[in-house]
Amino acid sequence: MDAVLFLVFAAIAVACGISVVVQRHPITSAISLIGVMGALAVLYLLLGAEFLAAVQVVVYAGAIMVLFIFVIMLLNAGVEPPGGRSWPVRLLGLPMLVILVGLLSFVIRRVFAGGEEVRFGAFTKGGPREIGRLLFTDYLLPFEVTSVLILVAILGAVVLARKEID
Amino acid sequence: MDSVPLSWYLILSAVLFALGVAGFLFRRNLITIFMSIELMLNAVNLSFIAFAYKLNQVDGQIFAFFVMVVAAAEAAVGLAIILTVFKSRPSLAVDEVNTLKY
Numbered sequence: 033m034d035a036v037l038f039l040v041f042a043a044i045a046v047a048c049g050i051s052v053v054v055q056r057h058p059i060t061s062a063i064s065l066i067g068v069m070g071a072l073a074v075l076y077l078l079l080g081a082e083f084l085a086a087v088q089v090v091v092y093a094g095a096i097m098v099l100f101i102f103v104i105m106l107l108n109a110g111v112e113p114p115g116g117r118s119w120p121v122r123l124l125g126l127p128m129l130v131i132l133v134g135l136l137s138f139v140i141r142r143v144f145a146g147g148e149e150v151r152f153g154a155f156t157k158g159g160p161r162e163i164g165r166l167l168f169t170d171y172l173l174p175f176e177v178t179s180v181l182i183l184v185a186i187l188g189a190v191v192l193a194r195k196e197i198d
Numbered sequence: 199m200d201s202v203p204l205s206w207y208l209i210l211s212a213v214l215f216a217l218g219v220a221g222f223l224f225r226r227n228l229i230t231i232f233m234s235i236e237l238m239l240n241a242v243n244l245s246f247i248a249f250a251y252k253l254n255q256v257d258g259q260i261f262a263f264f265v266m267v268v269a270a271a272e273a274a275v276g277l278a279i280i281l282t283v284f285k286s287r288p289s290l291a292v293d294e295v296n297t298l299k300y
Contacts, residue, residue, distance in 0.1 A: 038202045042210045049214050052237055053221040058229045065233050068214070072240055075207070079251045081259050084243075084266075091266055096236070096273045103277045104229055107284050112227045113291075125223055129216050136212035140205050148204035148252055157256045163263065166256050178267050185271035192278035 034152050037078060045071035056112045058104045062097060069093040080155030083163045207248040214241035228280050228290045232273075239269045 048067035055061045069092045076085040167175055218241060221234030243262040250258025283295055 034200050035202050046213055049217040053217055058227055061230050061233055076247055079247050081247045084259050084262055096270055099273055099277055109290055121223055129220050133212055133216045137209050140208045144205040149201040150204050151201045155251045158259055162256050166260055171260055182271050185274050189274040189278040193281050
């Protein structure tokens with residue numbers, strides 16, 4: 033059952049990921065990206081990360097993608113005109129990518145040849161209680177620094193996107 | 199059938215990351231390039247959570263959580279920059295945003 037769920041949602045994630053890259057219209061890419069994020073949320077659940085699966089759906093697929101779609105609509109972005117990057121990118125890009133994936137897969141297969149198995153329900157520490165406890169004890173300083181980061185991001189977004197008032 | 203090798207998760211993560219790299223390199227639309235970056239961040243998050251499972255520690259999930267927070271901040275600032283770029287020229291093609299080169 034685990035393997036079936038993994039294969040189904042991994043296939044959805046990869047298909048939607050390819051769709052993100054090849055679609056010519058930004059809205060289609062954005063909706064495909066939501067598909068990737070939804071599929072990944074299910075995989076997080078399989079890995080025992082319940083809290084992060086919820087955060088993935090609420091923050092990523094919810095908030096961030098709404099922001100993306102909002103900006104695409106606002107700019108009225110249309111279909112990308114044909115004609116890609118310069119010829120070295122077009123010529124070497126795909127072989128290089130295949131080599132990248134091949135090398136990564138090779139290393140992963142070698143390092144994890146010991147047959148590490150993922151079983152649904154074996155990892156029980158992914159709930160909000162454990163995450164919250166660690167976040168407010170061991171990771172308190174990064175957590176507080178993050179709040180400053182978000183404050184700076186809000187200010188930056190407001191300053192960049194505001195209307196010039198003479 | 200009730201268990202999956204850990205390496206499958208990591209290979210899926212590598213494939214998604216490579217797709218993000220492909221989008222970043224091949225596409226010319228600013229927004230699509232930005233979405234490719236989000237795809238890469240998601241792939242890395244999957245790795246973090248898979249390793250959290252392997253080491254039986256929550257720390258990896260905390261890292262993924264921080265990546266999400268940084269991605270949210272990055273999306274807000276990046277989209278504001280795209281809005282500003284679009285104000286000065288009515289096109290989203292990255293090739294036309296090259297004033298800094300000269």
